[in-house]
Amino acid sequence: xxxxxxxxxxxxxxxxCYGTVTEVIIxxxxxxxxxxxxxxxxxxxxxxxxxxxxxxxHVSYSHSSSILITTCQLDIDPLSGQxxxxxxxxxxxxxxxxxxxxxxxxxxxxxxMSLVCSSWSCVFxxxxxxxxxxxxxxxxxxxxxRHATTFAxxxxxxxxxxxxxxxxxxxxxxxxxxxxxxxxxxxxxxEAQLIEFNMARLDIMRYxxxxxxxxxxxxxxxxxxxxxxxxxxxxxxxxQMGVNEGCRIIESLTKRCRYIKCVYLKDFFQPRxxxxxxxxxxxxxxxxxxxxxxxxxxxxxxxxDNILQILAYRCTTNLRMLSLRVYKNDPHHHVLSQAxxxxxxxxxxxxxxxxxxxxxxxxxxxxxxxxxxxxLKILYIWSGCDPSRIGEWSINQTLxxxxxxxxxTLTSLVLELDNFGDFIGxxxxxxxxxxxxxxxxDINGCVEINVLDEICFLQQQGKIHLIKFCVTSCDLTETxxxxxxxxxxxxxxxxxxxxxxxxxxxxxxxDDIV
Numbered sequence: 001x002x003x004x005x006x007x008x009x010x011x012x013x014x015x016x017c018y019g020t021v022t023e024v025i026i027x028x029x030x031x032x033x034x035x036x037x038x039x040x041x042x043x044x045x046x047x048x049x050x051x052x053x054x055x056x057x058h059v060s061y062s063h064s065s066s067i068l069i070t071t072c073q074l075d076i077d078p079l080s081g082q083x084x085x086x087x088x089x090x091x092x093x094x095x096x097x098x099x100x101x102x103x104x105x106x107x108x109x110x111x112x113m114s115l116v117c118s119s120w121s122c123v124f125x126x127x128x129x130x131x132x133x134x135x136x137x138x139x140x141x142x143x144x145x146r147h148a149t150t151f152a153x154x155x156x157x158x159x160x161x162x163x164x165x166x167x168x169x170x171x172x173x174x175x176x177x178x179x180x181x182x183x184x185x186x187x188x189x190x191e192a193q194l195i196e197f198n199m200a201r202l203d204i205m206r207y208x209x210x211x212x213x214x215x216x217x218x219x220x221x222x223x224x225x226x227x228x229x230x231x232x233x234x235x236x237x238x239x240q241m242g243v244n245e246g247c248r249i250i251e252s253l254t255k256r257c258r259y260i261k262c263v264y265l266k267d268f269f270q271p272r273x274x275x276x277x278x279x280x281x282x283x284x285x286x287x288x289x290x291x292x293x294x295x296x297x298x299x300x301x302x303x304x305d306n307i308l309q310i311l312a313y314r315c316t317t318n319l320r321m322l323s324l325r326v327y328k329n330d331p332h333h334h335v336l337s338q339a340x341x342x343x344x345x346x347x348x349x350x351x352x353x354x355x356x357x358x359x360x361x362x363x364x365x366x367x368x369x370x371x372x373x374x375x376l377k378i379l380y381i382w383s384g385c386d387p388s389r390i391g392e393w394s395i396n397q398t399l400x401x402x403x404x405x406x407x408x409t410l411t412s413l414v415l416e417l418d419n420f421g422d423f424i425g426x427x428x429x430x431x432x433x434x435x436x437x438x439x440x441x442d443i444n445g446c447v448e449i450n451v452l453d454e455i456c457f458l459q460q461q462g463k464i465h466l467i468k469f470c471v472t473s474c475d476l477t478e479t480x481x482x483x484x485x486x487x488x489x490x491x492x493x494x495x496x497x498x499x500x501x502x503x504x505x506x507x508x509x510x511d512d513i514v
Contacts, residue, residue: 098123130155135185137178138167145181149188156189163198175208179217186224196233197225205240205270218245225252235264237297242270247280254287261294261318266325269299274331276304289314295321300369301330308340312347319348326369328360328384333368341373352377352409359384361417363394363401370398372405378412383445385418393419395445399427407434417445420475429454432464440468444507446475449483452504456491459498468501481506 102110102123114124123129133155135148166178208214234253241249246269253260275281281302288296289310296311296319303324311319326332345351353374357366361383370376379402383393395417402410413431415424424447432438432455441455452471458464473484484504495502 093119095123099126099128102126102129125154127158130158132161132163133159134163134165136165136167137181138174145177148181149184152185152188156185157191159189159192160194161196162189162192162194163196166201175210176213179208179213182217183220186220189224190227193230194228195230196235197228197231198233198235199239200235200237200264202236202239204242204245218249222248222252225249226255228253229256231257231260232292233262233264234260235262236268237264238267240270241268243273243275243278243281247278247284250281250284250288254284258287259290259292260288261292263288263293263295264297265302266297266299266323269302271327271330273301275299275302276307276331276334282306282310286310286314291316292318294318295323297323298325299330300324300326300332303336304334305337305340308336308344312340312344315348317348317350320350321352321354323354323356325356325358326360327358328365332360332365335368336371338371338373341371341375345373345375351375354378354380356380358382361393361395361398361419363397366398367401370401370405374406375409376402376406377409378414379406379410380414382416383418393417393422395419395422396425396427399424399431403427403430403434407431407436409437410435411437412440412442413438414440414442415445417443418474419445422446423448425451426454429458432466433458436465438464439466441466442468442470444472444474447471447473449473449476449480449487452484452487453490456487456494456502459500459502460491460494466500466502470501470503472505472507474507476506 098120102113105113110124110129114121133151135144135151137144137148141147164182202208204214204218208217231253236249239246239249269275285302285307291314293315311322353376355370355374355376355378357369357380359382360366361381366381370379381398395415402413410431417424424443424445428441428443428447428451432441452473455464455466455469459466459469473480476484484506488504491502
């Protein structure tokens with residue numbers, strides 16, 4: 001289907017037909033009242049169409065990576081308005097629509113499109129097309145390291161959002177190849193001013209065993225970070241750095257960049273380190289904590305009363321998220337001051353805290369960490385598999401503590417427990433009933449059936465307002481399994497009417513209860 005759209009200099013309309021291949025013909029005025037450049041855009045059938053505005057023109061276009069564009073010069077009879085003849089003329093395609101088309105093409109397609117003519121090639125090198133760059137080292141693309149280096153040489157200075165991922169784990173010769181590629185990329189990007197830097201799962205401790213290769217790459221990364229002034233998001237999750245390597249990364253990042261908004265440092269350091277006692281880490285953290293800080297992701301072994309004081313002193317109301325991860329094998333026996341938590345909340349009244357317990361679930365471990373002063377929003381507990389502690393989690397004691405101290409802030413409760421013989425009881429009902437902001441309960445563990453029934457009844461009566469309540473119950477007798485099936489049937493109408501995600505299943509091989 002063809003659409004011939006008469007366009008003036010202030011508005012334009014690309015009419016896209018759904019469900020069929022569409023050819024759109026657009027005359028673009030070039031100052032001559034009856035002359036101009038016609039652009040033909042052929043688009044495959046798409047389900048969705050988006051609308052944007054370019055230079056005051058409302059443009060609807062389909063998200064497609066396969067676009068064929070032709071242009072032609074028109075001679076139009078001023079009396080009849082009929083087209084006398086046309087001839088191909090690639091040079092008259094406007095830059096703005098061409099740039100828009102480039103943005104929705106993959107890098108290989110962009111390169112192919114740039115070979116059409118010199119004017120298209122010129123637009124291909126526009127800085128706005130290369131603000132985002134994701135380099136996937138170890139992907140199936142042949143010679144990806146060489147391509148990454150070439151890209152960094154040509155467009156590295158234009159990049160604002162950088163993401164480095166590792167499809168394969170860098171070991172032996174692969175590790176050395178990745179290191180050379182990263183060194184070359186960082187060296188060629190010294191003029192770039194990043195807004196976001198993402199290089200997660202580097203895992204230095206496990207996959208970079210050769211010190212020469214590792215330190216060459218880290219030296220290059222440090223030199224690159226020292227050139228950055230405008231980083232707002234920094235993500236090196238699961239880097240597994242040693243103390244000196246990790247502290248040096250933080251020092252390089254904060255040398256010139258003092259207004260970072262989001263910092264992701266969960267598992268940034270190697271395990272079993274008491275970082276809250278290391279002076280170099282504390283000094284570096286003082287520069288990370290700034291009035292612009294919005295969210296901070298850390299391990300609990302990085303946190304101390306001193307760190308809380310730094311956050312309370314340097315941060316403002318912008319700080320909204322503090323996410324903590326606690327490992328059983330990390331130092332976690334230090335208890336943070338309730339008074340300092342309250343001081344931090346006064347300075348940052350919109351602060352929410354997420355706590356993620358990994359491989360630990362006993363009440364004696366959890367309750368001291370869950371200080372009553374924490375504005376706890378999300379609680380995640382994974383017990384891990386510890387045969388020596390099965391049936392000894394005292395999980396109801398932990399839940400009762402949560403129900404008493406975090407009822408006004410808790411929004412999500414996620415439990416993954418091997419709590420055979422230690423069934424979750426009425427403490428879960430207490431949490432659901434006393435927590436007005438609670439929206440999600442997701443449990444994989446042993447739960448009493450009557451507890452599920454009580455919570456569903458409260459939901460049916462409008463006394464609680466969950467949007468998700470999913471339980472996979474373990475260690476059930478045959479009678480309890482049948483009762484669980486009946487529970488799904490009993491509240492099926494309520495679940496449908498309220499449009500909520502309620503699902504109760506039994507962990508039985510080959511038997512999924514819906």
